[in-house]
Amino acid sequence: MSESCHYLSNRCPTALRVGVLLTLAAVATGCDGTEATSVRYEVTFVANWNDSTQPYDNFPSNPHFSPLVAAVHSSDVGFWKLGDTASHGIESMAETGSTGLLAEEIRAHEPESVLQLTLRSIVQSPGSDEFEVEVDERFSLVTFVTMLGPSPDWFAGVTSRSLMDAGGAWVESLEIPLYPLDAGTDSGPSYNSRDEDTSPPEGISSIRNQSPFSDNPVAFLSFDLVTDG
Numbered sequence: 001m002s003e004s005c006h007y008l009s010n011r012c013p014t015a016l017r018v019g020v021l022l023t024l025a026a027v028a029t030g031c032d033g034t035e036a037t038s039v040r041y042e043v044t045f046v047a048n049w050n051d052s053t054q055p056y057d058n059f060p061s062n063p064h065f066s067p068l069v070a071a072v073h074s075s076d077v078g079f080w081k082l083g084d085t086a087s088h089g090i091e092s093m094a095e096t097g098s099t100g101l102l103a104e105e106i107r108a109h110e111p112e113s114v115l116q117l118t119l120r121s122i123v124q125s126p127g128s129d130e131f132e133v134e135v136d137e138r139f140s141l142v143t144f145v146t147m148l149g150p151s152p153d154w155f156a157g158v159t160s161r162s163l164m165d166a167g168g169a170w171v172e173s174l175e176i177p178l179y180p181l182d183a184g185t186d187s188g189p190s191y192n193s194r195d196e197d198t199s200p201p202e203g204i205s206s207i208r209n210q211s212p213f214s215d216n217p218v219a220f221l222s223f224d225l226v227t228d229g
């Protein structure tokens with residue numbers, strides 16, 4: 001039942017709420033009578049971080065991306081933003097690749113503002129991973145993060161990316177180049193720098209085209225609408 005509770009605000013007439021609860025189905029019905037139809041996307045992550053795309057500063061011998069974290073959520077919540085100080089969960093992910101704290105932060109918003117949390121495995125670079133997410137009209141945003149490993153506090157991702165176009169239609173296909181980001185919590189300048197806590201922490205920033213990174217993406221994230229019923 002929880003999957004439908006978010007459609008049943010207190011503004012709904014009681015009769016409607018009862019009616020909806022009695023007719024729990026694959027599609028949830030909003031207060032205005034419209035159906036919140038869920039659709040699925042195939043998500044493809046392609047790691048493109050290697051010593052030819054980023055040919056600087058003692059490129060590491062074991063480049064990889066930490067276990068991917070993907071959340072489907074509403075606009076009521078966000079998990080990171082350029083210029084903002086990283087949450088403990090983002091800091092932990094970006095410095096160690098750990099997903100535990102970040103998963104807790106995201107799950108704290110279930111089911112009201114988060115529909116789905118997906119945790120994947122490490123992806124070697126070059127390498128790739130594929131998985132599906134489910135979205136609907138209310139939960140149409142995706143936040144995705146993964147750490148570049150080894151690194152001080154560098155990660156890649158998207159935040160609150162909508163899978164709807166301006167007209168409210170589902171985007172059929174979307175490929176997003178990912179550039180390196182600095183979580184602002186460790187001041188190490190190089191891939192294998194020792195821990196060097198940034199105090200106070202700085203805002204999350206892009207380090208695209210800043211040493212040791214070139215102007216090339218470190219990965220690509222694609223969303224393809226699944227149409228096979």
Ligand SMILES: [Ca+2]
Nearest residue numbers: 153182184186
């Ligand atoms: Ca840093």
